[in-house]
Amino acid sequence: MENYYHNVQYYETDKMGVTHHSNYIRWMEEARIDFFKKLGFDYLDFENVGVFSPVVGLNNIRYKKPSTVGDCIEIIVNVKSYNRLILEMHYIMKKENTIIFEGESSHCFIKENGKIIKLGDENFKSLHEKLLELTNKDE
């Protein structure tokens, strides 16, 4: 699958002259949405039927090298783990083939009323099977 690319914008820099660190968290999100869209799962379709997948955690976020406006960032997204309730994603960001960022996000699945959803044969079967497949592939 083709990786995602983000062009760093002027408004994403701060007075240190480099990308403000909060923006990498936003790029994780845009790359994740793109990753699932390329697999055939449009996150907005899920929200339209009242299913949300909020970020419940961020782990091992490492800012290794700075970036700035004009840089094109390649973002490599992978499923790290999945157990029907919690999905963990892993991200590597590169600038000219050098890793500048690594990190992980954790997600659950909830209904509009906040009730937790367990994916499986009854609920979102095709996404469930794809996530199982993606985690097995990594083993």
Place this chain on the structure above:
Amino acid sequence: MENYYHNVQYYETDKMGVTHHSNYIRWMEEARIDFFKKLGFDYLDFENVGVFSPVVGLNNIRYKKPSTVGDCIEIIVNVKSYNRLILEMHYIMKKENTIIFEGESSHCFIKENGKIIKLGDENFKSLHEKLLELTNKDE
């Protein structure tokens, strides 16, 4: 009525070392919501009953002096005009008593379905009367 104050944050600066210009548009919003709250009209109460007041225009935005992290910005909000359909607000921002920014925003009132609402005796009477009072005061 007491003016609103915003403390400029590090993440609001850009690589020029000053506040990115898009943030003043955000501060207009936070000062406007505060202005109406102090008058007894909590914007969130309106949204909770399905009434929204989106920004339809920005006019005469003037960036006169820069600001940066650590600065405390005083924001003076006024109603510029109101005609039941369109509300125009005016903003002055000061840093240590010097005007650094001036601008205006225009707003309409809509229902969740996008249908335009005309304020008046039947619709949001108390807000309608307050807005009339505030525009008369300015004459």
Place this chain on the structure above:
Amino acid sequence: MENYYHNVQYYETDKMGVTHHSNYIRWMEEARIDFFKKLGFDYLDFENVGVFSPVVGLNNIRYKKPSTVGDCIEIIVNVKSYNRLILEMHYIMKKENTIIFEGESSHCFIKENGKIIKLGDENFKSLHEKLLELTNKDE
């Protein structure tokens, strides 16, 4: 010249479910930088030699239709006027060929110390001549 495209991101939406209005101001900037880059003038090259072109004003900003995450926004940039001291840019944003936004930004040229620069035969001649050419074209 090819227009610029921006894909609306989830983090650009607000609780109204649509793009927060401050983001269009940011997209004006990214489309403007792209516009000059395609003409051969990389804004970052100017900043690297200590020349900045801050936004001094925004005019006639009109939010005509909402957009949201997943939308692809086409941004058409033009030079509206130029007189060696002030550059005015005009922007039209379209979603599926419908105009959703229009607006203008004004810019001056300054040195790192804040001193105003007048473009011309002595200063940034090639940019000066290109800007003259672009404003004549519009007449």
Place this chain on the structure above:
Amino acid sequence: MENYYHNVQYYETDKMGVTHHSNYIRWMEEARIDFFKKLGFDYLDFENVGVFSPVVGLNNIRYKKPSTVGDCIEIIVNVKSYNRLILEMHYIMKKENTIIFEGESSHCFIKENGKIIKLGDENFKSLHEKLLELTNKDE
């Protein structure tokens, strides 16, 4: 020491109706700068003499409960560890006395040229001693 408070803004929400998760990372920064300022160390004074303390990592970020516009968030900041090269900070965020967020950030100290600084008797002695004192206090 008095804790820091952040009032959630409309522009910080997303289409899920709650604060976008990237903003908590920004609030960590504003609360951290406030924490050191209250201790007598203004981060901007350090930057003015060419010393920067970038975020090199984020760990154990936990989004426990959502927040939204109108909420007032109390942010409790502590020094988690310090070894002259790396400073780790810990954050708890509360809404009406309920913990809604917890997380950690790691920082190094660098000069404008990117060279790493080791704090100590020769370099920034008073900050060094304060950080030692703060980590001992936690033991």
